[in-house]
Amino acid sequence: MSAEDKNLPHGEESTTVGEMNDTVAVGQPTEPRADADGGAAPTAAAADNPQTAAEAEGGTCPVAHGAPLAHPTSGDANQQWWPNRLNLKILAKDQPVQRPEDAGFDYPAAFEKLDLAEVKATIAEVLTTSKDWWPADFGTYGPFMIRMAWHSAGTYRVGDGRGGAGEGQQRFAPLNSWPDNASLDKARRLLWPVKKKYGQSLSWADLIVLAGNVAHETMGMPTFGFSGGRIDAYEPADDVYWGPETEWTNGGAERYKGERELDNPLAAVEMGLIYVNPEGPEGEPDPLKSAKDIHETFSRMGMNAEETVALIGGGHTFGKTHGAGPVEGNIGAEPEAADIEQMGLGWKNAYGEGKGRDTITSGLEVTWTYHPTRWDNEFFHILYAYEWELMESPAGAKQWRPVNGGGSDMVPESDFQGRREPRMLTSDLALRFDPVFGEISKRFKDDFAAFQDAYARAWFKLTHRDMGPIARHYGPEVPSEELVWMDPVTAPENVPGDAEVQAVKDAVASSGLSVTELVKTAWAAASSFRSSDKRGGANGGRIRLEPQRSWEVNEPAVIGPVITTLEQIAEQTGVTFADTLVIAGNWAVEKAAADGGVPVSVPFTPGRGDATQEQTDEESFRHMEPKxxxxxxxxxxxSKQFPSEFALVDRANLIGLSAPEMTVLVAGLRVLGAVPEGSTDGVWTENVGVLSQDFLTAITDIDTQWEKVAEGRYRGVTAEGKELFGTRDDLVFGSNSELRTLSEVYAADDAKEKFVRDFVAAWVKVMDADRFDARRAAKESVAQG
Incomplete structure (x- = not known):
């Protein structure tokens, strides 16, 4: 939680969004916006949502079918007509044509050339230069910037690794208009002079987090460190599923089932909130019920109980929330719906002067501590110093104050004109009354050093979690300690040369392992990579460690013996297991291609290290298991809650693949036999283990007749009477118009070599997806001449 964890009502307009379950995330709500006449322009449904298929089974369709198309610029017309349409645009994100930098621009290198101390001094000056149009509480924007950085990073969730501060997505819809982000548009606008001064050498994504760090330091909190290198996006992410609701902060009941079981991969309790409702679940001011939500939500964002208490208590050491008056009738539209003359700012406040003490952001009016711009553990002392009674803010929000007028003159007003009592949120009291949180809170109350260390580490984790391994961290303040959540990998003692690589290939060739076994094992390791938070992949060889070794999708009974053999080869040759694994997979692809009549050499980048079990955060890795x-x-x-092809596209997006890459990889993996043991679905070839076009030839055969034989499974009969069996993940390459065009390219008579070349290129991309260390070393070598 932050200083403004409540929400503003969204008004009369509502967004369009589908529903989703399990761990698939291929859609997001669309934002209503004003058209030229001031009305709500029709919005195109964003990326396809698998759950819209439920419409055929009695569900409701979230798409406004009756809305006319105002103009092609208002969205994808096809999506409005066919809401179940597969969205392949998420496989073509961040195209060079959308980026304004010059070709070859290297942002991390530009960042490293900055004088970081000078940048921080510039930010510090901004923090204490109060503006008339948005005056600073208590004479500093420090708490405001902490909230901004927190909410930028706090969207991260471990379920799919999406969210986080890494691309500066807070600048775009829907995040820039989330109720929980009310008024953060002003925080970013206040930082524009800093961004203007340093231009392309300081991304918004880095600046937002760095401003939070500087804010802490100016108020006395020594930070754990800061890493730069976050590369800005220039378009909103349309591959993040934020929830099934069709309106903001409506209680969140739609995202729960059973005994308040939150759907995956969601973390926040309601649409438009970063974490939990600070008034309590669905507005019920019950600290113990709130604690349950906090435990669940923060754990889904990668935080344990100690980190959770440290973050809430530390964040609420500073600043205040804002609820000076009634929300209704006073607060205007969010940025994406605001009138054009507001120049991208939203939530225009008509109450009083509309700023300063008259600010309305959350509707809550709470200052937690006696010294809201000083770093200390006063929050915990105050939490236990009083008994608390329920009260309402001037906006009618539920909050707490000491009984019997306790502490009535201890807390300064934001403009220092008067004093009042300390106040708490329902979610704050949860830290006292929940047994687990309470024990930690008492310890932090009595041991300031322990609290400070825990908070510094938790803040660094919060704001850097989605950056991935240490090779992606830049700047003079990168901590020397490599933390377990960074998925550390011990550097190899020996980087194999050509002779050693060949020795591994020779050993693999004589091992008796089949092409299918080797491809399955290498793919299982490398395809665990997530471009969202840069976790997973083959580097570290964690396929041989728990929990990955036991993931059901990895077929432990099949890959277990393969891993054992590859470990023996690694020991014999002196090559790390991780490198051995990839070399073995490459050898299998080379053999499969040669057997198909197209000899190839699969490129190999050496230098992978082997991680240990102690270097592996088992709990967070469990969230990465594919379902x-x-x-x-x-x-x-x-029961197939949604069509499986949506999950296929989602997985391709997470790995970082394009639609053509997804197509050749699926086609190749099918003929190589990389399907569950005993299955023949999609394996439409007489030569399993040979890299051929056979899958593509079959899927584009115009004479084959298909019928549904079970949920998600189909039977085809060729003109010759041969039976083929496949799944939706097979048939989609013939039924979807966009994917069929790609299948036709690779099934053509002149594409035999092209298919193999493109498969190899896509294979290598996945094998090397997590090699940030190698790419950084290569860049630094070039820079040094």
């Missing part, structure tokens, strides 16, 4: 994987034609769900 469905179309690349391997694996879908164990007894």
């Amino acid at each position: 469905i994987d179309g690349f391997r034609n694996w879908d164990p769900r007894p």
Whole structure:
């Protein structure tokens, strides 16, 4: 939580969004916006949402079918007509044509050339230069900037690794207009002079986090460190599923099932909130019920109980919330719906002077501590110093104050004109009354050093979690301590040369392991990579460690013996297991291609290290386990809540693949036999283990007739009477118009070599996806001449 964890009502307009379950995330709500006449322009449904398929089974369709198309610029017309349409645009994100930098611009290198101390001094000056149009509380924007950085990073969730501060997405819809982000548009606008001064050498993503760090330091909190290198996006992310609701902060009941079981991969309790409702679940001021939500939400954002208490208590050491008057009738539209003359700012406040003490952001009016711009553990002392009674803010929000007028003159007003009592949120009291949180809170109350260390580490984790391994961290303040959540990998003692690589290949060739076994194992390791938070992949060889070794999708009984053999080869050759694994997979692809008549050499980048079990955060890795994987034609769900091809596209997006890359990889993996043991679905070839066009030839055969034989499974009969069986993850390459065009390219008679070349290129991309160390070393070598 932050200083403004409550929300503003969204008004009469509502967004359009589908529903989703499990861990698939291929859609997001669309934002209503004003058209030229001041009305609400029709919005195109964003990326396809698998759950819209439920419409056919009695669900409701979230798309406004009756809305006319105002103009092509208002969105994708096809999506409005066919809401179940597969969205492949998420496989073509961040195209060079959308980026304003010059070709070859290297942002991390530009950042490292900055004088970081000078940048921080510039930010510090901004923090204490109060503006008339947005006056600073208590004479500093420090708490405001902490809230901005927190809410930028706090969207991260471990379920799919999406969210976080890494691209500066807070600048775009929907995040720039979330109720929980009310008034943060002003925080970013206040930082524009800093961004203007340093230009391309300081990304918004880095600046937002750095401003939070500087804010802490100017108020006495020594930070754990700061890493730069976050590269800005120039378009909103349309691949993040934020929830099934069709309106903001409506209680969140739609995202829960059973005994308040939150759907995956969601973390926040309501649409438009970063974490939990500070008034309590669905506005019920019950600290113990609030604690349950806090435990669940923060754990889904990668935080344990100690980190959770430290973050809430530390964040609420500073600043205040804002609820000076009634929300209704006073607060205007959010930035995406605001009138054009507001120049991108939203939530125009008509109450009093509309600023300063008259500010309305959350509707809550709470200052937690006696010294709201000083770093200390006063929050915990105050939490336990009083008994608390329920009260309402001037906006009618539920909050707490000491009983019997306790502390009535201890807390300064934001303009220092008067004093009042300390106040708490329901979610704050949860830290006292929940047994687990309470024990930690008492310890932090009595041990300031322990609290300070825990908060500094938790803040660094919060704001850097989505950056991935240490090779992606830049600047003079990168901590020397490599933390377990960074997924550290011990550097190899030996980087194999050509002779050693060949020795591994020779050993693999004589091992008796099949092409299918080797491809399955290498793919299982490398395809765990997530471009969202840069976790997973083959580097570290964690496929041999828990929990990955036991993931059901990895077929432990199949890959276990393969891993054992590869470990023996690694020991014999002196090459790390991780490098051995990739070399073995490459050898299998080379053999499969040669057997198909197209000899190739699969490029190999050496230098992978082997991680230990102690270097592996088992709990967070458990969240990465796929529950469905179309690349391997694996879908164990007894009931298909949504079509599996949506999960396939989602997985391709997470790995960082394009639509052509997804197509050749699926086609190749099928003929190589990388499907569950005993299955023949999609394996439409007489020569399993040979890299051929056979899958593509079959899927584009105009004479084959298909019929549904079970949920998600189909039977085809060729003109010759041969039976083929496949899944939706197979048939989509013939049924979807965009994917069929790609299948036709690779199925053509002149594409035999092209298919193999493109498969190899896509294979290598996945094998090397997590090699940030190698790419950084290569860049630094070039820079040094």
